[in-house]
């Protein structure tokens with residue numbers, strides 16, 4: 125073990141290096157954890173060089189003895205490390221709350237907000253729509269209550285229901301029901317201050333055609349006089365509305381008025397009660413001595429007593445409830 129340049133003062137990174145044999149001896153010592161015997165046993169040809177290298181390292185260690193560490197310094201150092209670790213963990217926790225990241229917390233917040241939005245759409249909007257529809261139904265019922273009071277007062281004064289021009293229409297000359305403006309009879313109530321003009325039509329009546337009501341006929345006057353629980357006025361007849369627009373009335377299907385989104389219709393009865401009916405087919409008693417029977421308030425029964433079409437007004441039997449605007 126000797127440097128190629130003999131003088132230690134000349135040693136430098138560029139001029140001093142070990143011979144190849146010495147390098148192998150040092151490598152052997154390192155490979156065997158500075159176990160001299162093991163390194164020499166593994167490389168007997170280098171035994172002397174390995175012994176020299178071992179002596180050199182041992183001597184160097186002896187020449188620069190190190191004081192044993194102060195236990196107090198070790199404790200202080202460990203305590204400092206613990207404090208740094210806890211402060212770092214606290215910073216990480218605060219950062220995850222204050223700074224948007226794509227970490228777990230961020231997605232949890234996003235999912236929570238999405239859930240609230242979905243709830244607002246799936247529950248809040250239908251609930252608001254429902255409440256709005258209920259308010260419209262209530263306002264319509266209040267209109268019909270005024271209209272019913274006006275009808276009752278008018279009947280008390282004139283002993284007759286209001287009929288335009290004072291006469292029942294000549295149904296034999298009507299081509300179809302959509303040509304017949306039945307609601308004009310009720311206009312006399314507002315014209316004579318028996319109710320406000322607004323009470324003659326539903327708030328959702330988009331074309332202002334007015335409430336549907338029983339078509340005047342001599343044979344039906346008794347119904348008005350009896351004040352029985354028989355439909356007199358209601359929201360717009362959807363079948364007549366369809367034919368007025370040039371369509372074909374789907375008489376066979378059970379259609380609710382369009383005034384309340386197809387949910388049903390407000391109906392004013394002869395006893396002045398108002399009911400929001402979920403179907404136009406009502407079970408009613410036309411005469412006190414008659415059995416209750418189903419009546420579609422939108423369809424006129426023909427002379428054979430069948431409600432199977434919006435047949436010509438001349439075919440109407442005038443024995444059933446038929447409400448049209």
Ligand SMILES: [Zn+2]
Pocket residue numbers: 261264265326327328359383384390
């Ligand atoms: Zn209505």
